[in-house]
Amino acid sequence: MIEGVHVRADEDPADIAWKLVAVNLSDLAAKGAMPVGVLLTHSLGPGDERFVEGLQEVLSNYDVPLLGGDTVRGTGARAWSCTAIGRTDFAAVPARSGARPGDAVYVTGSLGLAMLGMAEAERNSGSAADLAYRRPRPLLAEGRALAPIVNAMMDVSDGLLLDAFRIAQASRVTFDLDSATFPVADPERILACVTWGDDYQLVFTAAPDRQLPVAARRIGTVTGPDSAALRVDREIPDLARLGFEH
């Protein structure tokens, strides 16, 4: 994460630490993995005490040890890096490439909440949107419950459409999505909600008759493969602009 790119220059360092760890745990969640620990690189600078506070909060909240890492002192924009290590106790870890024609496409939770939180005029309001932006929650339990029954899974870090597109492309299939079913935080701005990242919900495919162990909304069907990896029943901008490419 880079200051000015992934976090605001005036972000509370405690929130930076939380997000740094949480988004990496979210990647473990998408593989149904249990965290073993994290390692992180921290750019020293103003607010280091707050960074450590946020770090302690997120680590104790998810009962994850800090295994190691490094501190550096640089010039210019600060940067943070985190590696999360996890393990699974089942053989088939969900890949991006496992979606099969006939699968149903699902997504958990609500999309666009982090976007609304970032745009809130009042900082640190403690609203659901504010917390979604500042303190994203990796869906570790949900990922573990889903992993054995899904065919493909990712966390939504770069926007639903872009991440769905990536699964479809890796699986060499087509996703036919029905925008009326998208679970969005702001129905007036569907497209913004599904092209904005930072929600850390789980998008996955499974056989349509599979019972789901967690709440999720069905948003489409896997077909194809044909000429497009992603098909949505409304005008969408160029695929390259589907989400936040970085």
Next chain:
Amino acid sequence: MIEGVHVRADEDPADIAWKLVAVNLSDLAAKGAMPVGVLLTHSLGPGDERFVEGLQEVLSNYDVPLLGGDTVRGTGARAWSCTAIGRTDFAAVPARSGARPGDAVYVTGSLGLAMLGMAEAERNSGSAADLAYRRPRPLLAEGRALAPIVNAMMDVSDGLLLDAFRIAQASRVTFDLDSATFPVADPERILACVTWGDDYQLVFTAAPDRQLPVAARRIGTVTGPDSAALRVDREIPDLARLGFEH
């Protein structure tokens, strides 16, 4: 590693990639660990093809897989981060804190070579010093051979004196070092050679009657503890300036 801090702004990106991975493998070497793989964060920018070339060279040279990571695009100074994962097949991994009074203190190889390489007028001369600076070699085999017989071990990344000081401090003992025995690349500049980092040799302590499985120079004895963690038979600057603190 940060551009302008740990690597020159005009460094060949292939050398940056090599060093990024090699210095992390060197940390595994100091624990006697075999590499399982690396994960890295790369700041995209000019010379990315060269970066990938250097990455392939170092990974194939040490037969280490790239397990994952991330790419980011920022502004200002670029930064790179690497996590190396290793495993050992013995129980007692050498710690910093294991040095015991009566131990002999040893260091492998020659110190200051990377410093001379960085100062060479001709870039990429291919000399031993140039390669020590641009293409440091993690002592994986040496570390594995030494790990079962040492009481404490570190790689020399921040200068012999600073890293020896750290072992002594963590072990709550005193290191009595004899500067006449320091294996330095430039005898005219002993202090520079033992306070400059980037050599990635191994400094360790072991019982003095232990047979060593690799070539190493004895540079002193563990005593104390007394008032000082490090004692050298010559004037040395303030301990805080013993090496490159970053």
